[in-house]
Amino acid sequence: MVRLAEERDFPGFLGLAAQVEHWFGPMVEDAGFHEAVREHIRRNEALVAVPSDPGTEPDPGTDTDLLGGLLFGAGADTPVHHVHWLVVSQRARAGGVGRELMRDALRRWVRGPADVEVVTFGADHPGAAASGARAFYERLGFTPAETVAPGPEGGSRQLFRRTVAAGGPV
Structure with a gap:
């Protein structure tokens, strides 16, 4: 189930961040990341995926019941x-959670004609294959665009873009 994030989800975002710091660089202790998450939540531009069965327990040591989280910037x-x-949490990867988060974000915030952009790993980044991020975005209709500045951990990054036609499906 995907819903708008609430302040009570903040620890879950940190739990998700802890699972991917080896790819993205430090976030859990980063005040800038904390503020970005809280600001997205305040602006109603953050989504979370939670188990549809409230009795589902998180994996030990994950410190989160979130299956995934998304921070979006709707172009005003x-x-x-x-x-x-x-x-997407390690326990939920390859299960459609990322696709559902993106589907909800596009439905909720994007009206064509528009472009949706995301910066992800460059082709040579170790996380590119291990995370499946590049292939994930390509399956969603994004295409690789220009190279951008390296991430905080020093790894290469590339912009991916998806064009949404006027009145077209998102």
Whole structure:
């Protein structure tokens, strides 16, 4: 189940971040990351995926009941939207959680004509294959675009873009 994130989900975002710091660099202790998550929650531009069965227990040591989280930037005065952060928990990867988070974000915030952009791993980054991020975005209709500045851990990054036609399906 995907829903708008609430302040009570903040620890879950940190739990998700802890699972991917080896790819993205430090986030759990980063005040800037904390503020970004809280700001997205306040602006209603954060989504979470939670188990549809409330009795589902998180994996020991994950410190989260979130299956995934997404921070989105809806372009207010511009038709360019940004996926700022999307992470699916280790226990839920390859199960459609990321696809559902993206589907909800596009349905909720994007009206064509528009572009949706996301920065992900460059082709040579070790996380590119291990995370499946590049293939994931390509399956969703994103295409590789320009190279961008390296991530905080020093790894390469690339912009991916998806164009949404006027009145077209998101």
